[in-house]
Amino acid sequence: MEKLKRILSQIDGRGYKAYKELQGKTFRFPRYSLCFQYIQGDPFAPPSQVALSIPLKSAGFREELFSNKIRRIALEDFLARSVDKAIEKANGKRRGSGKSGLIAIDVPKQEVIERTCMRIFQDRIEARLFIGLPARGRRIAGDEAMEMFFEDLPEIAESSLFIEVLSKSDIRRHVCVVEDQDALRSQLEERGLVAFIANGSLLPRRSGVDQRPLKKDEAVLFESPPSMEVELNAPNAGKIRGMGIPRGITLIVGGGFHGKSTLLSAIERSVYDHIPDDGREYVVTLRSAVKIRAEDGRRVECVDISPFISNLPFGKDTLRFRTDNASGSTSQAANIIEAIEAGAKLLLLDEDTSATNFMIRDARMQRLVAANREPITPFIDRARQLFEILGVSTVLVMGGSGDYFDIADRVVLMDHYRPQDVTSKAREIAGELPSQRVPAESELPKLSNARIPLPESFNPMIGKKVTVRSRGKDHIQFGRTTIDLTYVEQIAEESQTRAIGGLLLYAVRNGIIDGKRSVHEIVKALEERIDAEGLEVASPFARPSADYARPRPEEICAAINRLRTLVVR
Numbered sequence: 266m267e268k269l270k271r272i273l274s275q276i277d278g279r280g281y282k283a284y285k286e287l288q289g290k291t292f293r294f295p296r297y298s299l300c301f302q303y304i305q306g307d308p309f310a311p312p313s314q315v316a317l318s319i320p321l322k323s324a325g326f327r328e329e330l331f332s333n334k335i336r337r338i339a340l341e342d343f344l345a346r347s348v349d350k351a352i353e354k355a356n357g358k359r360r361g362s363g364k365s366g367l368i369a370i371d372v373p374k375q376e377v378i379e380r381t382c383m384r385i386f387q388d389r390i391e392a393r394l395f396i397g398l399p400a401r402g403r404r405i406a407g408d409e410a411m412e413m414f415f416e417d418l419p420e421i422a423e424s425s426l427f428i429e430v431l432s433k434s435d436i437r438r439h440v441c442v443v444e445d446q447d448a449l450r451s452q453l454e455e456r457g458l459v460a461f462i463a464n465g466s467l468l469p470r471r472s473g474v475d476q477r478p479l480k481k482d483e484a485v486l487f488e489s490p491p492s493m494e495v496e497l498n499a500p501n502a503g504k505i506r507g508m509g510i511p512r513g514i515t516l517i518v519g520g521g522f523h524g525k526s527t528l529l530s531a532i533e534r535s536v537y538d539h540i541p542d543d544g545r546e547y548v549v550t551l552r553s554a555v556k557i558r559a560e561d562g563r564r565v566e567c568v569d570i571s572p573f574i575s576n577l578p579f580g581k582d583t584l585r586f587r588t589d590n591a592s593g594s595t596s597q598a599a600n601i602i603e604a605i606e607a608g609a610k611l612l613l614l615d616e617d618t619s620a621t622n623f624m625i626r627d628a629r630m631q632r633l634v635a636a637n638r639e640p641i642t643p644f645i646d647r648a649r650q651l652f653e654i655l656g657v658s659t660v661l662v663m664g665g666s667g668d669y670f671d672i673a674d675r676v677v678l679m680d681h682y683r684p685q686d687v688t689s690k691a692r693e694i695a696g697e698l699p700s701q702r703v704p705a706e707s708e709l710p711k712l713s714n715a716r717i718p719l720p721e722s723f724n725p726m727i728g729k730k731v732t733v734r735s736r737g738k739d740h741i742q743f744g745r746t747t748i749d750l751t752y753v754e755q756i757a758e759e760s761q762t763r764a765i766g767g768l769l770l771y772a773v774r775n776g777i778i779d780g781k782r783s784v785h786e787i788v789k790a791l792e793e794r795i796d797a798e799g800l801e802v803a804s805p806f807a808r809p810s811a812d813y814a815r816p817r818p819e820e821i822c823a824a825i826n827r828l829r830t831l832v833v834r
């Protein structure tokens with residue numbers, strides 16, 4: 266402590282570079298130690314990084330709050346939010362030029378995802394914060410740095426990281442709710458389900474750009490139709506009842522604006538756990554569920570889309586389909602094949618974001634355009650085969666075509682945001698009013714072997730400089746190319762995008778992309794490293810990255826598949 270004071274007063278008023286003296290140094294404070302993990306080069310550069318390290322004993326959290334992996338992630342998440350709140354309070358006194366005086370943590374959103382800003386180790390808690398070291402112009406503002414480190418930071422730490430200043434019941438609830446979701450999700454498979462939506466859930470969000478729940482008095486709470494109600498066991502909350510969506514093909518139908526897409530979005534986000542009061546905290550979906558949509562303009566590299574598309578004009582190959590500019594239907598076909606390659610056991614489709622000609626082809630059109638002139642075998646002719654042969658289920662929002670009645674195991678009607686089981690009604694109608702379409706006769710082709718990316722595809726350099734960084738949630742700059750993830754809808758936050766960039770760079774640097782591993786195997790190898798060493802393993806610099814959230818393997822695959830320079834063999 267005294268030493269830090271001394272250094273700060275010595276470098277006060279000197280050029281900003283003199284801060285570098287702090288790099289790597291650790292100072293003891295009464296209740297924690299403060300380590301300068303990274304010192305920025307100038308006041309306008311990305312901020313510096315410090316780690317606050319608190320012995321677990323003195324923080325006082327009982328071991329049962331972090332006694333297994335999921336509880337630990339939940340407690341880390343709680344503490345990250347707690348620090349953020351404390352920072353909010355302490356802020357308002359921002360100082361000087363540039364990022365001067367900034368204190369920030371990589372704050373989580375509605376989802377609870379493993380992240381690198383907060384870690385609970387064997388013996389200590391480590392909180393990693395960004396700090397804008399104070400400057401006046403380009404000179405060091407030592408007195409303000411003094412205030413930051415001797416007033417603000419201690420206040421933040423002491424009001425957010427110690428059990429005695431926190432609500433024990435809030436912490437318990439946070440940890441229990443997250444653990445329950447994990448447990449519910451793990452019961453899906455044995456119960457033959459792909460998703461579960463608890464009664465009383467609040468699914469709609471505040472807006473298209475705000476994932477917080479709609480206000481309670483404006484929302485209709487979810488209530489399962491009796492015929493689909495199941496009961497699962499949550500270790501903390503006890504028995505929970507709700508709608509179980511079984512394996513197979515489930516259709517969500519209903520009039521426009523009756524809540525179909527909202528239900529599907531809740532299902533698609535619930536591959537992640539949610540915080541208490543999110544409204545979706547007892548909605549769970551198979552971890553490997555992938556949202557499928559049309560994505561015209563995307564690049565596709567040697568994907569076997571022949572189950573859906575064949576006989577393209579000019580004899581273009583669809584066993585190894587390659588294009589820099591996919592159409593709506595070819596992109597959707599590639600998205601499905603890639604998802605299956607990544608291991609998806611559940612596909613989620615919404616008519617709103619699907620290519621019509623990929624989804625349906627009715628009797629009249631079949632008669633007008635002969636099958637041998639139509640390259641597309643629509644999804645309706647493959648969905649059952651995907652399930653029966655590959656075990657891949659589908660949940661599909663389709664308000665516009667009753668042809669799907671013929672292939673659905675379940676039909677759920679959304680009526681004023683209330684689901685009804687209309688399966689038998691739909692069957693009756695299908696019997697009375699045959700669609701008259703001719704189902705494709707062909708079998709599901711065996712998919713070509715897994716694709717193996719060549720290492721040369723991945724060049725993170727621009728000249729002599731490694732350049733890999735996220736630009737918002739939807740883009741990763743990878744060397745000279747940009748990976749566009751705009752339509753990869755299950756990325757929950759930019760910290761995941763950042764981590765994907767870090768992981769790809771790690772894979773390149775550590776020979777994981779070796780010209781022998783398939784896309785799936787590359788991602789599996791990455792998962793193993795993360796599990797063994799933590800997500801920090803992907804940090805590109807000597808310090809642990811403080812703003813990564815763990816991406817799903819499906820989204821890492823999605824990023825590789827969208828790399829415009831990808832070449833596979």
Ligand code: ADP
Pocket residue numbers: 468469470479483484485486487519520521522523524525526527528679682
């Ligand atoms: P659809 O896909 O059937 O056309 P959406 O799911 O897009 O309908 O929902 C239409 C609107 O209704 C959206 O603004 C959505 O936020 C709102 N909404 C959806 N579900 C609920 C609900 N349970 N309670 C209140 N509003 C809802």
Ligand code: MG
Pocket residue numbers: 525526527617
């Ligand atoms: Mg819709």
